[in-house]
Amino acid sequence: MRSPSPRPLAVDRHGNRLVSFTRCTEDDLPTGARLPLALTALWHGGEVVMVHDRYRNQWELPGGLVEPGESPRQAAVRELSEESGQVPDGALHCVGYAAFLLGPEQRAEYGALFAGRTLRRRRFETDHEIEAACWWDLAAPLPGRLSDIDACLARLSAPTPPPHHPATR
Structure with missing residues (x-):
């Protein structure tokens, strides 16, 4: 008997599935055709x-x-600039990679996730692909x-809040 597939982390309206997320350094990312996608989470506050x-x-x-000829990091920086007009202060860091099952055929694909701060x-300018940009606090609609x-x-890329240290007397 075949065991059921693990529950996906997220599913979109087209049936695409985020099936797993692996935290890793940039050196541990899958290479070549296994990693055709790069995403960036740029944080401001x-x-x-x-x-x-x-x-x-x-x-x-x-x-x-x-x-x-481009690395996932280079793609993340380029796409961030092209799509949002934003530039990180300092280098982006690799958060890890996501495993997806895409399309009706549920084709397996991986994407690198980078994060940074600004x-x-x-300023944002629209183009043929992106019509708006905004800053989202992960809660507001x-x-x-x-x-x-x-x-x-x-959410997986969100910077962790600094630990709370009670005042000492």
């Missing part, structure tokens, strides 16, 4: 930048395909549809 993709009609993290919110997969990945 307690908010992450989200972009509204006009074709998928949903809010999602900036990201896209890794181009030939102290300055830069966004106007329109939010990708459940990207919301889950944003």
Whole structure:
């Protein structure tokens, strides 16, 4: 008897599934065709930048395909800039990689997730793909549809709050 598949972390309205997330360093990312996608969670205070993709009609993290000759990190920085107009202060760090089952055929694919911070919110300009950008606090509703997969990945990338240290007397 076949055991049931583990419950996905998130599913979108098209049936795409985020089936797992593995925290790792950049050196431990899968290589080549196994990792065609890079996403970025850029944080300003307690908010992450989200972009509204006009074709998928949903809010999602900036990201896209890794181009030939490009590293996942380079793709993450490029896509962040192209889609949101934002630039991290300092280097992005690798959070890990996500495993997806995509499309009706449930094709297995992996995507790298990078995160960073910025102290300055830069101006956004629309283009043929992205019609809006905003800063999201992970709780407030966004106007329109939010990708459940990207919301889950944003939460996984959230900076941990500093530990609470009671005052000593």
